[in-house]
Amino acid sequence: MSKPGQQVISRLRQMILSGELPAGQRLAEIPTSEELGVSRTPVRIAFRTLEQEGLLTKLPRRGYIVRQVTQDEIKGSIEVRGVLEGLAARQAAEIGLSDAHKEELIHLLKQGDALFLRGTISEQDLEQYHDINKRFHQIIITASRNPAIEEALSRNEHLPFASISALAFDKNNLSREYRRFNFAHMQHHAAVDAIIHGQGSRAEAIMREHANATLGYAKIFCEQEGNEHEMQVIGRASL
Missing domain, CATH: 1.10.10.10 (Winged helix-like DNA-binding domain superfamily/Winged helix DNA-binding domain)
Known part of the structure; x- marks a missing residue:
């Protein structure tokens, strides 16, 4: 695109x-x-x-x-993504990464490191991180060698904020966005380390937490009294 x-x-x-x-x-x-x-x-x-x-x-x-979207709907779809991506990470760790996948994951981590090195981030940086993040997740799913995971994720992506491509950021508060996305990038490092070392359970736990942490950056719909709706930020960091 x-x-x-x-x-x-x-x-x-x-x-x-x-x-x-x-x-x-x-x-x-x-x-x-x-x-x-x-x-x-x-x-x-x-x-x-x-x-x-x-x-x-x-x-x-x-x-x-x-569309009117509820908090429970978003939370549920993100939790499902976490389960599926956690399974993909565990299977990738157990099977072992190909040399090509290992090399590309390390390259993506280095690209992310370069983005966050300055301690600040721009809109252009976040757009670049979107591409890095999307490819990172695609590699882990492919490395699981389990087509059923990709198929299930494809169906889940039609739910609100379940897609890894559903990136949103607040350009009016880039200092906060820096902290969120830098946290997500550190999770990427931890997940790759676990996969490379064949630590399936650890890789699964990290990727499940990584998906659930999306609830910390996504401002999600919640129903209020009088049928009013406002956006709520839930506690933790990024995608």
């Missing part, structure tokens, strides 16, 4: 997370593209992507509506 396309997806996802686009809000291509200052094509792609992620619902005629 093009960089502008990914930026539009991330921007709309964050607008939903923050409540700027509340549940029930109708969205259409032309006004959204005008508001974001982009063409209709990346907006159209973003709408379809967010529909697949369970954040938007396509209307019968035209446009989309922001």
Whole structure:
């Protein structure tokens, strides 16, 4: 996907997370593209992507509506992802990494190290980390040599925030985002160390915690009295 396309997806996802686009809000291509200052094509792609992620619902005629999502729904989908990715990590550790997978994982860790070395992070850095993070998880799933895991994850990705690609960040608080994503990167280091050393149980536990920690960066919907909805941050760090 093009960089502008990914930026539009991330921007709309964050607008939903923050409540700027509340549940029930109708969205259409032309006004959204005008508001974001982009063409209709990346907006159209973003709408379809967010529909697949369970954040938007396509209307019968035209446009989309922001879907109401509950805290339990998001928590459940992320926990399922953690179980599946934990299983993948354990099986990868037990089977052993190929030289190619080991080399690429180490390279991804070094790329992440370079991003966080300065002690600060930019929007561009986070976009780069999105790609690093996505590839990191893909390698571990592939290294498990278990097609059933990938198939199950594919089905789960249609639930809100279950997809590893469902990255959102607050560009107005990059110091906080630095702490979250740096924490996630340290978890990557721990997971790779466990897998390389054949420590299946440890690798599984780390990846399950890694997925559950998503609840700490994702601002998720929770029902309030009077049918009002606001975003809630749950306790820990990143994805």
